[in-house]
Amino acid sequence: xxxxxxxxxxxxxxxxxxxxxxxxxxxxxxxxxxxxxxxxxxxxxxxxxxxxxxxxxxxxxxxxxxxxxxxxxxxxxxxxxxxxxxxxxxxxxxxxxxxxxxxxxxxxxxxxxxxxxxxxxxxxxxxxxxxxxxxxxxxxxxxxxxxxxxxxxxxxxxxxxxxxxxxxxxxxxxxxxxxxxxxxxxxxxxxxxxxxxxxxxxxxxxxxxxxxxxxxxxxxxxxxxxxxxxxxxxxxxxxxxxxxxxxxxxxxxxxxxxxxxxxxxxxxxxxxxxxxxxxxxxxxxxxxx
DNA sequence: CAGACTGTTTCGCA
DNA sequence: CTGCGAAACAGTCT
Numbered sequence: 001x002x003x004x005x006x007x008x009x010x011x012x013x014x015x016x017x018x019x020x021x022x023x024x025x026x027x028x029x030x031x032x033x034x035x036x037x038x039x040x041x042x043x044x045x046x047x048x049x050x051x052x053x054x055x056x057x058x059x060x061x062x063x064x065x066x067x068x069x070x071x072x073x074x075x076x077x078x079x080x081x082x083x084x085x086x087x088x089x090x091x092x093x094x095x096x097x098x099x100x101x102x103x104x105x106x107x108x109x110x111x112x113x114x115x116x117x118x119x120x121x122x123x124x125x126x127x128x129x130x131x132x133x134x135x136x137x138x139x140x141x142x143x144x145x146x147x148x149x150x151x152x153x154x155x156x157x158x159x160x161x162x163x164x165x166x167x168x169x170x171x172x173x174x175x176x177x178x179x180x181x182x183x184x185x186x187x188x189x190x191x192x193x194x195x196x197x198x199x200x201x202x203x204x205x206x207x208x209x210x211x212x213x214x215x216x217x218x219x220x221x222x223x224x225x226x227x228x229x230x231x232x233x234x235x236x237x238x239x240x241x242x243x244x245x246x247x248x249x250x251x252x253x254x255x256x257x258x259x260x261x262x263x264x265x266x267x268x269x270x271x272x273x274x275x276x277x278x279x280x281x282x283x284x285x286x287x288x289x
Numbered sequence: 290c291a292g293a294c295t296g297t298t299t300c301g302c303a
Numbered sequence: 304c305t306g307c308g309a310a311a312c313a314g315t316c317t
Contacts (some may be wrong), residue, residue: 131311132298278306
């Protein structure tokens with residue numbers, strides 16, 4: 001699924017496409033993908049999009065909100081009036097997981113769970129192969145985000161905050177800690193691996209064992225990696241697409257993620273993996289200590 | 290062919 | 304506290 005850079009990319013693109021449009025109709029093709037009552041936003045106008053962690057929040061003009069979590073395989077693909085479907089493959093190498101081809105077909109398709117129609121004839125498709133993602137209509141979007149930790153690209157994310165996080169979780173392994181949404185919001189498996197390489201820290205290290213200079217390296221690496229990914233439009237491994245149907249470009253820049261057995265781009269040593277908290281951690285045994 | 294894997298999150302249990 | 308496994312689900316990889 002999209003992590004913070006992917007969701008932020010989607011937010012920026014969708015803002016341009018959706019703000020000012022009125023919701024004309026909503027087709028719920030999979031009931032479990034939709035929470036709340038869709039009729040509460042039919043006829044309402046979209047006035048803004050915000051993001052918290054990996055959650056997208058669309059504000060409407062009647063004090064209702066559409067809250068979206070794409071989870072593992074969710075996509076939001078927008079299509080202008082009477083245009084041909086824009087989902088198309090490009091020359092990104094697929095490393096594994098889900099191939100393009102299940103999603104590379106005209107819309108809607110068998111994985112299209114929700115379809116929004118707007119007053120200008122454009123449409124927004126929510127596709128989700130594994131059905132883990134969801135959309136919710138609510139007048140209290142806070143309840144979906146109040147448990148989340150600091151936003152890593154906000155001013156509140158400073159060196160003191162990182163020191164505090166480490167001090168409060170001394171026994172936690174650093175990779176699972178980075179992915180803990182109630183601690184730092186928005187980092188998932190890909191970027192935790194990339195951040196730890198940039199900071200030269202092994203994923204198995206305990207937070208409490210980090211030297212002050214390593215804590216500083218982490219503080220620098222977190223926004224640095226996330227901003228770089230944002231600049232590339234996010235990472236497309238297989239499922240993730242930007243709302244215009246194109247792919248993110250970060251995968252080509254990944255230093256460790258998805259590169260098991262390949263040479264480290266920094267030192268040439270072979271990239272290794274191990275399982276940590278149920279997730280695969282990729283790391284360079286030479287660069288990271 | 291079976292079992293292991295996959296970008297997430299939450300919950301129960303050890 | 305910490306961490307693991309399982310559960311939502313569907314498809315590919317080994």
